[in-house]
Amino acid sequence: MTDAPTPRTVGQLRESGHVQKPLRIEIRDNLLAELAAGENPWPGLHGFDETVIPQLERALLAGHDVVLLGERGQGKTRLLRSLVALLDEWTPVIAGAELGEHPYDPITPESRRRAEELGDELPVEWRHRDERYAEKLATPDTSVADLIGDVDPMKVAEGRHLGDPETIHFGLIPRSHRGIVAINELPDLAERIQVAMLNVMEERDIQIRGYVLRLPLDTLVVASANPEDYTNRGRIITPLKDRFGAEIRTHYPTELHDEVAVVRQEAHLVAEVPDHLIEILARFTRNLRESNSVDQRSGVSARFAIAGAETIAASALHRATRQGEEQAVARVVDLETAVDVLGGKIEFETGEEGREGEILTHLLRTATAEAVRGHFRGIDFGLLVDRIESGQMVTTGEQVSARNFLMGLPVLGESDLYDQVCDRLDARNDGERAGAIELALEGLYLARKISKESGGGETVYG
Incomplete structure (x- = not known):
């Protein structure tokens, strides 16, 4: 791990010449750079060179969300975790921001207010790529609040109006803004929870207890699942499956x-x-x-x-x-x-x-x-x-x-x-x-x- 860059305010960040990149462009550029240099972006993965890896690389270059289908022990989770290496090592975020927004592009009401008040003095922190990957093992008791969010009663008790968007406590997916969120064993999620992900996957907004927040979330959603003809615990609902741009079948090593x-x-x-x-x-x-x-x-x-x-x-x-x-x-x-x-x-x-x-x-x-x-x-x-x-x-x-x-x-x-x-x-x-x-x-x-x-x-x- 190298040391984090030195800019600590938005003004210093602009002076350094930093350019903001959307997440999918960032992953695409880093993947192309490694391929052009003849390096292996997928160390530790064996038996996928001619099958799974080319499909995954094409999906990432296309900017697609990905679901991996395969039996247990085929390296699905390891493959998902290896995506972290395709992120920039360090990325700037607004210091103290709940969603880790880019200093050039605040998206929550609180971060926008701070950006207007502080201007070029808006404080900046640097987040390592390991912190931009979130993983959730889907279980039947997973709730909408876990993945999307819910009203925070403590914020309401502090005196905020119930209709104030700042009373929302964000879940795992919004908190993965500008990062990768991986959901293992996706069919285990109750169907109503999968429905809650539909807007996040397509429209990139979130709906919580009647709130509709047009947050331009920049998140790559990846998931793993056993083939539907085997798992007895559930299935991926058709509308959600349709929102994944790539469905890739994994396999055991052939050699x-x-x-x-x-x-x-x-x-x-x-x-x-x-x-x-x-x-x-x-x-x-x-x-x-x-x-x-x-x-x-x-x-x-x-x-x-x-x-x-x-x-x-x-x-x-x-x-x-x-x-x-x-x-x-x-x-x-x-x-x-x-x-x-x-x-x-x-x-x-x-x-x-x-x-x-x-x-x-x-x-x-x-x-x-x-x-x-x-x-x-x-x-x-x-x-x-x-x-x-x-x-x-x-x-x-x-x-x-x-x-x-x-x-x-x-x-x-x-x-x-x-x-x-x-x-x-x-x-x-x-x-x-x-x-x-x-x-x-x-x-x-x-x-x-x-x-x-x-x-x-x-x-x-x-």
């Missing part, structure tokens, strides 16, 4: 690397989680989205994979602490802990009751097998399979440290099989090497080359 990038970016990990485990979680999530056993109308949120990564990291830290390991590194054995706690985040189709755990386990094994094929293609595991078939067993689990796991591996003579496996996953320390070889063993089990038994905190390949 695996975008799914992985989202998890890496959003997950707060308390231990090291190797890339191949993040990949398995990403594949697992994508398999769930394609499964006929899962209710696809509700979607499988990106938060599922994020929570999974955080869970297996916690499992690794738990094991490392109990086993006295210096470094906590997640391994394949930790994936089972994710299945145990994440089932409640998925909505299954009717008729799948009682099979939830079986479905999750099957799809996780499918994801693991896909990752094994992708990473270990071309490696000959015949020697390791022969050693295990001859009676040697490999023990792992939450009670087995990485060092003990590596020491318990079958001796393969002069073979560099273990090194090949570790090189494919760029495994360097004991935890990473144990995780790589454990993934190979799990792949052999899933390919029906060896067997596996679990119980008592241990997993035995044999």
Whole structure:
């Protein structure tokens, strides 16, 4: 954040050469400047480059209000919050003004009176762009007063006449004058509340208990919603939907690397989680989205994979602490802990009751097998399979440290099989090497080359 500009009165502001811009022109100019410079105006958003982002950019250039439609966990809120970066870092406002009007253009009766009385001495404050973004989670108990405003009984008690426009306490949308107001889960608003927004969206005036104030509000209204064919809590009324200039459908990442990038970016990990485990979680999530056993109308949120990564990291830290390991590194054995706690985040189709755990386990094994094929293609595991078939067993689990796991591996003579496996996953320390070889063993089990038994905190390949 840079320091705010120095002008502190309207006179000083004019002398500085400051030019007032309407909000939509400001956003348009800043967006065009970033695009012309080859910069990315949307950092942290993955998988939207060819679909959602171009549509949103065209809507902003056209000056449209925008509603994003999509299932849960598709990044709608993050995308709305990223709009803040397209505002000027600092903008002048009338000091003490309730609606943050531009010093050149007061719109409320009080601000106009002050401008006439003080002239060039009208005090100016500088507002950072972060303060020009307001967000409201729509809930059924949201009132017209919350969004639009209401008569303030305290101002009436002070002696003002009830018909005085200065008795009005403004709501969220008027207070977002010269800024962005975002409404999450718009269909949850009661229909009568949505009706109250009609004039704000089109005529840009507000109506409160019989008052009609012709306030030229300069506000960009953006909203998010689940598709109407899914949400059971309400809908966007047709007149309000018509007032949004752009309706943009979001989606889950279509490419695996975008799914992985989202998890890496959003997950707060308390231990090291190797890339191949993040990949398995990403594949697992994508398999769930394609499964006929899962209710696809509700979607499988990106938060599922994020929570999974955080869970297996916690499992690794738990094991490392109990086993006295210096470094906590997640391994394949930790994936089972994710299945145990994440089932409640998925909505299954009717008729799948009682099979939830079986479905999750099957799809996780499918994801693991896909990752094994992708990473270990071309490696000959015949020697390791022969050693295990001859009676040697490999023990792992939450009670087995990485060092003990590596020491318990079958001796393969002069073979560099273990090194090949570790090189494919760029495994360097004991935890990473144990995780790589454990993934190979799990792949052999899933390919029906060896067997596996679990119980008592241990997993035995044999």
